[in-house]
Amino acid sequence: MSSLLRAIPRVTRASLVSTVRNQFQLRCYASYPPHTIIGMPALSPTMTQGSLAVWVKKEGDQLSPGEVIAEVETDKAQMDFEFQEEGYLAKILVPEGTKDIPVNKPIAVYVEEQSDVAAFKDFKVEESSSKPTSEPVEKKETKEEKPTKSAAPEKKASKSSAPTDRIFASPLAKTIALEKGIALKKVTGTGPHGRITKADVEAFLQKAPGATAGAGTTAPAATASYEDVEISNMRGIIGKRLLESTQSIPSFLVSSDISVAKLLKLRKSLNASANGQYKLSINDILIKAISVAARRVPEANAYWLAEEGVIRKFKNVDVSVAVATPSGLLTPIVKNAEAKGLSSISSEVKELVSRAKINKLTPEEFQGGTICISNLGMNNAVSFFTAIINPPQSTILAIGTLKRVAIEDAGAENGISFDDKMTITGSFDHRTIDGARAGEFMKELKAVIENPLELLL
CATH class of the missing domain: 2.40.50.100 (RNA polymerase II/Efflux pump adaptor protein, barrel-sandwich hybrid domain)
Structure with missing residues (x-):
């Protein structure tokens, strides 16, 4: 993700x-x-x-x-x-x-x-002289391919100079023919000088949907099945910003394998004592742990604001939580997470996520945030991944799935015991935070998760 x-x-x-x-x-x-x-x-x-x-x-x-x-x-x-x-x-x-x-x-x-x-009833807004045009591509191609008087000499020259067995086709027609496995020699061209166009190839496909390339080729069958999904406005913006982030941010990664055995025990104990009033998730506790670590290492909880010429270090920790929705990725924000209890964080996350999935968040609920968490731990197949920074933020934490690992234990009967661990990978903006400080942040995060009583400090 x-x-x-x-x-x-x-x-x-x-x-x-x-x-x-x-x-x-x-x-x-x-x-x-x-x-x-x-x-x-x-x-x-x-x-x-x-x-x-x-x-x-x-x-x-x-x-x-x-x-x-x-x-x-x-x-x-x-x-x-x-x-x-x-x-x-x-x-x-x-x-x-x-x-x-x-x-x-x-x-x-x-x-x-x-x-x-x-x-x-019949009102129309006055059009400006520079109105945009959206002439279809096919219409332009037809216009270009229509023979003109000035093109006649060129046609004559091509007949006398080009080999008679040469196949003339537009680049787009060649591409489609290659993808569909069509031998161009079987297609009749209707363009200038018998040139094969995109429309000619598509017409051939309609008449002979089972057409394949010549002997010895391994081109895909023309009857390949697929579905085109229109790019939504949100998905288009996401794509642009992902590209901007990867091209403009000098990011680096720091990973840590962290024991969550004590965290799981704390979660189980708190949920049992709540009598059904709330049900904490691992993600709820991780949000709180991130807020504690961010207070200790404020460089990770900062913005890179080049236009203003500053690095803005925040004293409050607003944690953006990555949520997959049918229309794209949203990041509802748990504001002032450092000042909230686990039950408050849990109820707030559940409410924000439910409204995010039906596009009912207000702008202030998903715009901003000072640090981000992206959790794929619920997918048992994802043990490790990296996430792309959400500028102007400087840090995003990628949470992998829980795994049971064997460790050496001299006090155990067989010299081996088991521990529950997860891999957390931080992506950091090197302009805002140096490698040593990023390592300090991961060290603090590890300390809080492995000793969850520090959540209360």
Whole structure:
């Protein structure tokens, strides 16, 4: 499992409302009653575009401050777009399901008087002279391949100079033919000078789906089965930030095999004494242990802020917890973990994770964090892995699965005893924390986990 979304400054509800208000642009079209254009809102500080998942309100519906009018998929999650004015939704300019809508692009119109709604039945926003185009690739290819008068001499020259058995095909056509195992000599080209195009290869596949390459080749069958899954806005942002993190951060790894025998005993004892009031997980205790170690080695609990020219060491420890959701990885935050008890951490994590999986977190609940934990210990096949740092954070801890190991024990009957251990691997930003200090952090973390009473210190 690897990385995480980019940590960004926290956003309060008040600032979000202010941001959303800025999306309303008053337009004065002389032929229409007074109205306001609603622009695509920026529901997170890093959002530059989003997708309109659902329109909750319909044209003609009354709007009240604080009401949800649409659900928008941002670069972080699917969030409610709450309207902050009174009026009526006069016209929807962008249908639901539309993706990659730039922030501030007009998406709807609202009016203050219900009697004005009908006037906007055929309303359209004035287009600028530099409107974007999205001409299909195939259309461009057809245009390029259409013979012209000026191309005639070239055609004549090619006939006289090129061997008659040479096959002319576009690079894309060659690639598809190679993947599908098609002999190009069997395909009739319709491009300039008989050149084989992508469309020719696809047409051949439709007519002869079982076509294979010539004798002696091992190309894959043309009937290969697959499923294309559309890249969501969130998944696209995750991909970009993973790449940015791996390319821009000089990270290094420190691993430690840590005994968790005492931690397991403490967990069992606490759960038994709780009478069902709570049920601690190993991850809950590890979050607390990380907060203790981070207080002792603050370089691990820091941001690299190059633009401001500082390394920001935090006194509080806000632990980002990596959570896999159907739409991508989110990192809900246990804030001030160093000041909270295990039962509070446990209940908070359960509540955050449950809402993260249905995209119901507010921005301040997953944006920020000072240090991160990614736990694959529940997967018994993962004994060791590394995680990608979530900038501007400097540390992420990758937690492997529990394993029972044999150790030498002179006091045991057979000279051997068994211990429960897990491998924890820290990824550190070398710009913020030196190797020696990273080693100190892992040493402190090991001490706390192996002697869990230190959680109380």
